[in-house]
Amino acid sequence: MSIPSENTIRIYVMGSAYEVPRGLTIMDAMEHAGWRFTRGAGCRSGFCGACSTVYRHEGDYRLRFVLACQTEAEDGMYLVQLPFTPAPRVSYTLAALNPDENVLLQHYPEIARCVSCNTCTKACPQDIEVMDYVQAALRGDIAQTASLSFDCIQCGLCSMRCPADIKHYHMAQMARRVYGRYMSPITEHLEERIVEIEKGVYAEEVDALVKMTRGELEEIYAARVVE
Amino acid sequence: MNNTAYFPGCSLKAEASDYERSAAAVMEALGQPLEELERWTCCGTVYSLTDDDLMHQLASVRNLIRAQECGAEEIVTLCSMCFNTLKRSKVFIEQDAARLETVNAFMDEEPDYEGGIEVFHLLEILRDQVGFESIEGRVTRPLSGLRVAPYYGCTLLRPREIGIDEPDTPMILQDFIRTLWATPVEFAFQAECCGTYQIVDTPEMVLEKSHRILSSAMRAGAEVMVTSCPLCMHNLRLCYEELRSSLPEKRELSIVYWTQLAAIAFEVETGELPASMDKLLEGLPTSMELVR
Numbered sequence: 001m002s003i004p005s006e007n008t009i010r011i012y013v014m015g016s017a018y019e020v021p022r023g024l025t026i027m028d029a030m031e032h033a034g035w036r037f038t039r040g041a042g043c044r045s046g047f048c049g050a051c052s053t054v055y056r057h058e059g060d061y062r063l064r065f066v067l068a069c070q071t072e073a074e075d076g077m078y079l080v081q082l083p084f085t086p087a088p089r090v091s092y093t094l095a096a097l098n099p100d101e102n103v104l105l106q107h108y109p110e111i112a113r114c115v116s117c118n119t120c121t122k123a124c125p126q127d128i129e130v131m132d133y134v135q136a137a138l139r140g141d142i143a144q145t146a147s148l149s150f151d152c153i154q155c156g157l158c159s160m161r162c163p164a165d166i167k168h169y170h171m172a173q174m175a176r177r178v179y180g181r182y183m184s185p186i187t188e189h190l191e192e193r194i195v196e197i198e199k200g201v202y203a204e205e206v207d208a209l210v211k212m213t214r215g216e217l218e219e220i221y222a223a224r225v226v227e
Numbered sequence: 228m229n230n231t232a233y234f235p236g237c238s239l240k241a242e243a244s245d246y247e248r249s250a251a252a253v254m255e256a257l258g259q260p261l262e263e264l265e266r267w268t269c270c271g272t273v274y275s276l277t278d279d280d281l282m283h284q285l286a287s288v289r290n291l292i293r294a295q296e297c298g299a300e301e302i303v304t305l306c307s308m309c310f311n312t313l314k315r316s317k318v319f320i321e322q323d324a325a326r327l328e329t330v331n332a333f334m335d336e337e338p339d340y341e342g343g344i345e346v347f348h349l350l351e352i353l354r355d356q357v358g359f360e361s362i363e364g365r366v367t368r369p370l371s372g373l374r375v376a377p378y379y380g381c382t383l384l385r386p387r388e389i390g391i392d393e394p395d396t397p398m399i400l401q402d403f404i405r406t407l408w409a410t411p412v413e414f415a416f417q418a419e420c421c422g423t424y425q426i427v428d429t430p431e432m433v434l435e436k437s438h439r440i441l442s443s444a445m446r447a448g449a450e451v452m453v454t455s456c457p458l459c460m461h462n463l464r465l466c467y468e469e470l471r472s473s474l475p476e477k478r479e480l481s482i483v484y485w486t487q488l489a490a491i492a493f494e495v496e497t498g499e500l501p502a503s504m505d506k507l508l509e510g511l512p513t514s515m516e517l518v519r
């Protein structure tokens with residue numbers, strides 16, 4: 001193999017060196033090197049959490065954690081993919097829960113093992129304050145757990161690193177569900193709209209959309225109201 | 228009060244919310260409102276006794292760093308267990324520069340802990356900084372004649388180096404009770420352990436210990452027992468409910484947080500009180516009645 005040139009970098013995938021063009025994402029770089037993803041790739045847009053990647057820079061002791069589809073490959077990266085996290089998920093019936101401050105602790109009692117090492121936060125490719133949401137859960141603050149964990153894409157990296165074997169993302173998903181079911185404020189016009197949709201009051205709007213040009217569609221998309 | 232950050236701890240946000248509500252109201256009434264520490268984490272619950280296990284000191288030290296970050300000089304707690312864990316951890320980590328360095332190196336995402344944040348229990352702050360005299364001056368409904376047993380348990384007093392009073396002959400709660408015009412009822416088991424976390428694995432043992440504490444206080448004539456620990460509260464109330472029939476008969480014992488007693492005497496928000504306490508208070512004139 002030639003020495004990396006101005007336009008190429010050297011990466012290591014599971015120990016083997018590959019020379020790839022500069023400027024690719026880790027995922028593209030690995031594919032360029034001949035790897036085919038049968039697991040560990042989904043949306044390719046940073047939303048699904050399938051492409052969890054652990055790497056280390058040559059000469060650095062520290063492991064780093066990113067999404068392969070979102071991160072540019074750099075020279076001297078030692079890479080490994082973690083397409084799956086064997087984390088147990090508790091089953092429950094949302095409508096039958098008692099949504100009091102102990103509900104998370106009862107279903108995921110291991111959160112009480114947290115030693116506040118913050119390793120989970122350091123592992124999160126979404127820059128979420130993971131320890132803070134575990135701590136919020138521990139003191140029964142469901143709303144805070146739901147809000148701090150909102151951007152979680154369930155990649156599982158936090159849970160692979162936690163010395164207390166906490167299953168952060170399943171617990172946080174439960175918090176968001178409990179919050180949504182029991183605590184979030186009800187928006188009246190949404191309720192009204194659901195009734196309308198059930199009655200089929202959308203056919204005309206859809207017909208109008210279908211007939212629009214791309215330019216018109218872009219215009220109304222840009223002008224939409226986001227709550 | 229100095230520049231003090233209030234550390235609630237997890238129990239006060241859940242099971243022991245009455246403790247927090249009454250304490251907040253009392254401190255507000257004294258013109259020294261509690262200011263909650265930002266982004267606090269669990270104290271670590273139960274101080275780790277292994278002296279090479281620095282991992283279990285992280286939780287406490289991280290809270291000391293949070294206090295340092297917001298410019299506080301001291302942390303005040305209400306829960307005796309949090310007090311014990313935070314203070315012992317602070318002493319342990321500050322004793323040895325190498326320990327502090329290791330912990331700081333591990334928490335490289337945080338500013339270094341420089342040492343020197345003091346850890347106090349609210350009772351100490353009231354005694355040493357606010358002064359029991361100013362509390363007495365704020366009492367609007369004197370608890371005259373109310374017989375109150377001070378229950379200390381372990382974590383406020385032991386080990387001696389961190390305790391808020393003499394471990395064998397503590398006085399702080401008795402003095403506090405007198406400040407509210409009530410009568411302290413001394414009893415043999417006031418600094419005896421309630422059984423703590425063993426309630427999970429060996430509830431019989433905990434009930435036995437708590438039973439000894441309750442019956443000793445009741446035999447000494449107490450109508451009320453005050454505690455400063457949510458876990459003691461849990462065990463004592465559980466024992467009171469489960470073993471009621473075997474406790475000294477005819478007398479009811481109301482178990483409340485010490486801050487609730489002060490809240491009654493200040494006539495501010497007390498949080499929920501046991502029904503037996505409401506009954507006891509019926510005989511005590513309020514400030515309105517006293518004026519008349």
Ligand code: SF4
Nearest residue numbers: 114115117118120162
């Ligand atoms: S990695 Fe685990 S133990 Fe450490 S802070 Fe996160 S949840 Fe707590």
Ligand code: SF4
Nearest residue numbers: 124152153155156158
């Ligand atoms: S919180 Fe955990 S599972 Fe969620 S995105 Fe961050 S590291 Fe991944």
Ligand code: FES
Nearest residue numbers: 042043044049069
């Ligand atoms: S492939 Fe979906 S987040 Fe990377």
